[in-house]
Amino acid sequence: MNTETDQSRAERPGLQRNAPQVAVAVLGTSDAVLAIVSWAFVLLISSRLAPLETLLLGAVAVIVQFAAGLVTGLYLRRVAIGSAAEFRLLVATSLVPLVAVLIVGLATAGTGALVEILLAWALTVVLAGTSRFLLRVWLDRGSRPLSGTPVVVVGASLVGTTLVEQMLRDKDGAYLPVAFVDDDTARRRFSFRGVRVRGTTSQLAEVISETGAEGAVVAIGRADADLYADIAEQLAGTDHWVRTVPSAREMLGVKPGVGSIRDIDVADLIGRPTSFPDLTLARSMITGHRVLVTGAGGSIGSELCRQIHAMDPASLIMLDRDESALHALSMSLSGSALLDTPDFVLADIRDPEALDEVFARHRPEIVFHAAALKHLPMLESYPEEAWKTNVHGTQNVIAAARSHGVQRFVNVSTDKAADPTSVLGASKRVAEGLTASAAATTDAVFASVRFGNVIGSRGSAIPAFAEQIRHGGPVTVTDEDVTRYFMTIPEACALVLFACAVGNRGEILVLDMGSPVRIVDIARRMMALMDTTCPIRYTGLRHGEKLHEVLFTPDEKDVVGRHDRVFHVLGHPIDPVTLPQPESDLDSIVTFGRSVLDGADTFRGSAALHPVEEVSSR
Incomplete structure (x- = not known):
């Protein structure tokens, strides 16, 4: 401030x-x-x-x-x-x-x-x-404030004292600090402007009760998920709230202050700090160049468009088959949605003729391919649809890119493509192979980027949990031990842009996302943050789902490079000539899947579910 x-x-x-x-x-x-x-x-x-x-x-x-x-x-x-x-x-x-x-x-x-x-x-x-x-x-x-909401500040170091200083200097401020809590024994008797350390973070609930505070503000620059989880559990079932100040990266170097206090969100609970690679090189590649994004209306595609738009490309072509999604994207970019400009393109990647026309008209130099079908259970029931969009749709975009001289092509993939056990994972693994094949037969850069579950994306578990909790439950979790890697949407999109800048021909870029997080722990922490308790129902792993995701297939153990927290591995080419046609029957698709995916019968769906077990949330 x-x-x-x-x-x-x-x-x-x-x-x-x-x-x-x-x-x-x-x-x-x-x-x-x-x-x-x-x-x-x-x-x-x-x-x-x-x-x-x-x-x-x-x-x-x-x-x-x-x-x-x-x-x-x-x-x-x-x-x-x-x-x-x-x-x-x-x-x-x-x-x-x-x-x-x-x-x-x-x-x-x-x-x-x-x-x-x-x-x-x-x-x-x-x-x-x-x-x-x-x-x-x-x-x-x-x-010194005469009123304001009494709060306990978690952390008595520089960020905490700066925050208290600003609170006490604003006589009309919204917050009145009444105590610190801090785990550093050297600060056990510390006092700053009359506000003293009254306990450790594990005693927060007790300190709040003793001081009459209404809530707590976490003032630790890089607070980890365990701290937020512990605070959420201490305050569960009470009327007390917890908020935080952004990290130094979020504040872009600006000193945390009273105006930056925000509610904790689930991104604070993923078990690691968010990681953003240096995008200086990506910005230099995109500025002044023509860029096309497929799947532009989706969760990843729309954020990707927003980040690219901020880099001042010569043109940004946003392609999607969902007109409502394009309408929402236009509103987020410009505040209007007339959709009468050529940069919004309504087209389906399953239609090679339409794609060829779009590429011929706009002549993109860089392509980000984010269009895909992604819901695992649905694709288990309709594997042919996954084949048409995720495999042949990807090949259509690759063919158009090659025909019209695209210089850089980034295919957005998923960690489910690593050692796949589902239709979704197998189709995305084939898409990675098609991208690697294009890289092997052209001088342009064709690369894939692979990441885990994206917090807040449409249809993902966390928004579903929030909705279930709001309605009193039950919260449905597949298995008590199931774990997943998590990323925020901006973090995932930054990785895609980074791949454009540093990815080499035929590579797959994989983010080191830290340790996987138990899904049931996320659900319980969300209940604590939303100040409610409801039952958890275990539905069992669905066909094709893994208990634990992996980042690499067994034949990708040799990492060829690493930038910051991003691994580079070599993709294995799949010749598009060998693909069964989009209209092929399921048996032909399954046979092909076995030939390239170590015999896994990944393209034949099943609606079988494991037994359902219901327990009470603690």
Whole structure:
């Protein structure tokens, strides 16, 4: 937050109104009086300066100090009163009258006045600094909030004390800090501006109860998911809430402040900090170039379009078969949705003729292929649809890209393509192979990017959990031990852009997403955050689902490179000539699947479910 804004909010009406003029009068007059006092004291203790000489030197000091203070901004409120920055400016400004007085003193009284001049200067600086400190104390006392929601601040380090400082400086603020909790034993008796550490994070609920606080604000720059989970569990079943300040990365280097306090969301519970690769190279590739995104209306495609749009491409062609999704995307980009511009394209990747026409008209240089069918249970029941869209649709986009000279092509895949056991995973694995095949037979860069479950994407488990919890449950989880890797949508899209920049021909880029998270733990933490409890129903793993996802297939163990937290592995080409046609019967598709996917019967669906078990959430 802006320091000057906070400062002006904090100070009393008399100092807020016409602040520069008031500051000149108050601070300038104060320094002048203190300078006079200092020179009077020197005259009192010294016998080497005559009264007239002292009066002359004091007058020079006062006049030059005032003029220098106006020039440097010392008296114009350009820095916070009583701050270290103001004291540094005070010392620097006072050097100007010191030089002036030295010149006049040496000319009138000789070197005998040197000690007195330095003493008067030092005394003036000390008195002026002390007066500003006392003024700061008075201002802070007067600006301390008289009301506001009492809160406990979790974390008493720099972020926490900065947050408390801002809370206490805003007399009309929404929050009133009443205590810290911190696990650092060195801060056990720590106190800051009257707010002291009253316990550890494991004692948060107790501290809230003792102090009468209504909630807690987590002020830790890189708080981990376990901390949020522990807090959520402590406050479960109470009326108390928990909020947080963004991480340093989220704040883009801006100091966390009161205005940045937000509710905790599920992204805080995924078990690792979000990871964004450096997109400098991606930005240089996209700026001024023609870009096309398929599946532009989907969760990944729409965020991808927003990030690309911010990189100022020469053109951004957004293709989808869902007109309503394109309408929503247009609204998010421009605030209107006339859909009468050529950058929004209604087309189906299953239609090779339509794709060829789109590529011929717009001549994209970079293509991000995000269009796909993705719901695992549905594709288990309708495997031919997965084949038509995820396999042949991908090949249609690849063929159009090759025919029209696309320079870079990024295929968006999923961790379910690694050692696939489902129709979805198998179809995406074949799509990766088709992308690798194109890379092997062209000079352009064709690469895939593979990541895990995306928090908040349409149809994903977490929005479904939220809806089930709002209705009182039950929350449906396939298995108590099932785990998944999680990413946020912006994080996933940043990885796709990173792949465009650093991916080499035929590679698959895989994010190191940390440790997988138990789905049932996410569900329970969400209940705690939503201040409710409801039953959990275990439905059993559906056909094709894994208990634990993997990131690599057994034949991808050799990682060929790594950038930051992104692994590069070589994809295995699949010749598109060998593909059964889109209209092929299921047996032909299954036979092909066996030939390329180690014999797994992945394209034959099943509606069988495991027995259902219902338990109460703890």
